[in-house]
Amino acid sequence: MRRLAPAAAAAALTALLLAGCSAGADHAGSMEPGVAEPAAPRDQGQTPTEGGEAGSAELDATEPDADRSVITTGWMSVTVDDPIASAEAASDIAEQAGGRIDNRSETPATGTQPASASLTMRVPADELKGVVNELRELGSVNSVSMNASDVTQQRQDLDARIEALTASVDRLQQLLGTATSIADLIAIESELTTRQAELDSLTQQRDWLVDQVDFSTLTLELVTEDVAPDPAPDDFWSGLVAGWSALLAFASWLGVAIGVLLPWLLTGLVIAAIVITVVVASTRRRRPRSVDDTTTVDAPAPTTTAATSETDAPRPPSSGGTPEL
Template structure:
């Protein structure tokens, strides 16, 4: 066979091998595409996938997040009612019927110059807060409402984590106390245990208070009566005279009352002032007496009493006048 024939035969053989490989690849691809997955069960017509394979909807995710939140709700509410005292009793009854409690209650009866009012601070279960608020609106005319919400979820989680860590630490220290043989180690462990237990108790109290604030919303309810009508002023001459006379009478009455109140004090102060003046007068007279006596004695004293002879004359002239003296 010539070289040209050999080349031709090689080309034919290579073409046959390429065609065979392409046909096998196509057959394998069709088979793979046509074979169903035996490990996955196809849902029935019109059906849905099993529950485990379905993702959570947005509403379910929001509900899950809402349940995990810790929110403290506080509010203030002002209502105008006919009788604040009776309405305060109704508010307390509504709160107690909702398993709540009244923390404080202050009532002020009405007078001629002051309207009646009542103020209550109530604690309402958080899940029944809206229902109680709707019942309170029925008591009268709502003047104003203010509600505040504070999210303390992170604070609560932090407290839970710290409490869990301290509880574990306290348990370990108690185990070490049971195993300690040395007195020094025992004292050191007990001191550390006391410190950790004190911190644990403080955090537990804080968490309990926080849980109470979350579980029971705080609402301040202020009940007011209708405002007092202002008195009409004078609108003519005689009504002005009467108003002036009434004002004068009221002023004189008030002045007399003030004088009556001050009169006992004035009398006591007058007695005290008289006593002080008398003491000053007596003291001044006593100081003047000794001074006058001393002056009289000094001026009228006998010179001979001092042992010094009294002079009979002045100087040399006196000596010359004496007849017994030298010439």
């Protein structure tokens, strides 16, 4: 019986590894271990609206059903008198609904820019409609945008993989308690570590996905009348006024640009003049001397050879006689 125990443990370990590999192969085509596969949303839409009470019907369409997993994100812009105070009121509205504030930025009014505020709120999905309706009362709504992404298939795939890995880890833990040899113990512990790490990764992905489904993300922009979007010109006179205002703005910007560049241009001209002066002076110093400044040297007179003697000169023939012998 003692001899059969290691063989039985090895056979059980082999069967367990084959079962785990077959269970992982069923989901290998849809998602790699530790990486969440983005599922194609079956019902995804974006419903931008403008105005005070407009968009309530579109907002109802983004509410998730009980048997679906939907991630809802939204953006909202509201014109208020005091963005800082309105940001505090918006935070209270989100917290009273059971949500939280993930990001909040406030810009007080200065001499060059008006006040503004921005908040990123996480609101329970079933309380999103009520929160949006309360935020509308803070001021004049400029625009509202909602986006719903269906991740039901992705969540079901994660749940199935986590369930299979959990059962595999439990079986490995049972085999670890019955291992009788060091080799079996090392093999079981190695496989258990791998399966446990994959299980933890998938669990974190599932928890993040559940948090995105349970809490919708809403970004709120609070602005004043000075930075609220101006209406587009719709007739000749409004277009003329808009063009004139743009021309004045461009002329003002051009004057500022010239004022900034003028000191640099003057400095560049002074440096260029100095460089040109130095180059001209150096060129004049290197000019060659003229011909008048050079001294001429007289060439020595050629020497004459001594005159030949008269005896050496040939005699002319006499006229009418015979030459002497």
